[in-house]
Amino acid sequence: MSMSNLDFDLNTLVKILDHSSDEIFVLDKNMKIIYVNDACKKHYGLDKEDVLGKTSLDLVESGYWTPSIFPEIFEKKAPIAVKQKTILGAELLTSAVPILNEKNEVEVVVTTAREMQSYKMIKAKEESNGAADQVEDPFAIITNNEKMKNVLKFAQKVAATNSTILILGESGTGKSVLAQYIHENSNRRNGPFLTINCAAIPGELMESELFGYTAGAFTNASKSGKKGLIESVEGGTLFLDEIGDMPLPLQAKMLQVIQDKKFIPVGGTKEKTVDIRIIAATNKNLAEMVENKTFREDLYYRLNVVDVKMLPLRERTEDIIPLTYNFLYKFNRIYETNKLITEDCLDWLAYYSWPGNVRQLENLIEKLVITSGDVIGIEDLPEGIFSHGKQQIEKTSPSSLNEAVEQAKREMVRTSYKINRSSRRVAADLQISQTQAAKLIREYCQDLQE
Numbered sequence: 001m002s003m004s005n006l007d008f009d010l011n012t013l014v015k016i017l018d019h020s021s022d023e024i025f026v027l028d029k030n031m032k033i034i035y036v037n038d039a040c041k042k043h044y045g046l047d048k049e050d051v052l053g054k055t056s057l058d059l060v061e062s063g064y065w066t067p068s069i070f071p072e073i074f075e076k077k078a079p080i081a082v083k084q085k086t087i088l089g090a091e092l093l094t095s096a097v098p099i100l101n102e103k104n105e106v107e108v109v110v111t112t113a114r115e116m117q118s119y120k121m122i123k124a125k126e127e128s129n130g131a132a133d134q135v136e137d138p139f140a141i142i143t144n145n146e147k148m149k150n151v152l153k154f155a156q157k158v159a160a161t162n163s164t165i166l167i168l169g170e171s172g173t174g175k176s177v178l179a180q181y182i183h184e185n186s187n188r189r190n191g192p193f194l195t196i197n198c199a200a201i202p203g204e205l206m207e208s209e210l211f212g213y214t215a216g217a218f219t220n221a222s223k224s225g226k227k228g229l230i231e232s233v234e235g236g237t238l239f240l241d242e243i244g245d246m247p248l249p250l251q252a253k254m255l256q257v258i259q260d261k262k263f264i265p266v267g268g269t270k271e272k273t274v275d276i277r278i279i280a281a282t283n284k285n286l287a288e289m290v291e292n293k294t295f296r297e298d299l300y301y302r303l304n305v306v307d308v309k310m311l312p313l314r315e316r317t318e319d320i321i322p323l324t325y326n327f328l329y330k331f332n333r334i335y336e337t338n339k340l341i342t343e344d345c346l347d348w349l350a351y352y353s354w355p356g357n358v359r360q361l362e363n364l365i366e367k368l369v370i371t372s373g374d375v376i377g378i379e380d381l382p383e384g385i386f387s388h389g390k391q392q393i394e395k396t397s398p399s400s401l402n403e404a405v406e407q408a409k410r411e412m413v414r415t416s417y418k419i420n421r422s423s424r425r426v427a428a429d430l431q432i433s434q435t436q437a438a439k440l441i442r443e444y445c446q447d448l449q450e
């Protein structure tokens, strides 16, 4: 893209550079730092103002990073990449590229420094003897969607209280992840977090599993009785997943636990008190179940005091690509691979409707990491991904100007796509933006993928 196509001013350009997660800094011919972006703060703890105007030698001598890269680049006048360590302990992969003038002298040096995340992970894995999972925050919820960010903010607020929370949302949207997130953000975080899937425990077992039983409560009961799961969560959080599947008789007992923190074990007479917080989740329409008398109204209202809704993935499409990268990273680590994914593949993933939500995306990426070659391409994607919104394209002679334009557009996009096979190259070929190219490819070239 030529500069004349850029529709923004210098301030916007500076803003763009400041949002780069890589550090960018530029030196003049005297090794004086003439530009640096905001990433210098996270690498060295220095503000731009502390860096600009200094020479790189000043900063190396003050111990901000080591080793120095610049004397060598002025000598060799060729790009160099080295590993550096900063005063804050960040490990960087730093690449410097000299720009030479007509006399073959170094005019400026453009340097980028990127944190070596994967390197850190490998090291941590070696040091922790395989327990590398601790390095990553397992409770992080990835989202770029404003509504979901508000959900997280709200969840943080209610986490600090002791109130019961009902999480609603389709299957696979991350309800369990949110429940765990609330627990980790609450002052119960050092207590236990226990998930009970109400759909998975048979109805007749659920009562004794949850509430425990006294000695001789029923045939085959253990002689000494048994503590229930609810008691084992003392001081922590109980997550009742699929609460809509809890049998009606048990719902009354659960209501008492929520309201009074009290219950009576099966076969017992003495009430027990517990200090637990309850989070419940469902993908069912509880209000409808109340109407049909399959869910207790009083329990519904008690649960529904604080409710949180997880959005389906199709309503937060901006999360698809960050989640894809996250899962690719995760499974590359698990399977000790280094798979990459093509832009076109990402385009198709972003276009798909994901009826199984985040879980479906996660499962697909795991499968692709296991089964694809070094680069995951369109040919690795399952058929179903392309059938969403599929259009039947038939060739007919145009009966109006609009139709003729449409047909010509389609032909151009299809011809370009057959040759170029990527939205970036089609964009360059047809002189349109990549977003526009991706949209047109989706519209006109679906059959070329199959």
Ligand SMILES: Nc1ncnc2c1ncn2[C@@H]1O[C@H](COP(=O)(O)OP(=O)(O)OP(=O)(O)O)[C@@H](O)[C@H]1O
Pocket: 140, 141, 142, 143, 169, 170, 171, 172, 173, 174, 175, 176, 177, 178, 241, 282, 283, 323, 326, 358, 359, 362
């Ligand atoms: N925002 C997210 N960031 C990272 N991983 C996520 C996110 N949301 C969901 N996941 C992952 O997606 C999978 C499905 O999430 P989860 O089990 O929480 O969904 P759910 O809504 O509870 O599903 P169900 O109703 O079927 O129990 C999990 O493996 C979870 O780790």
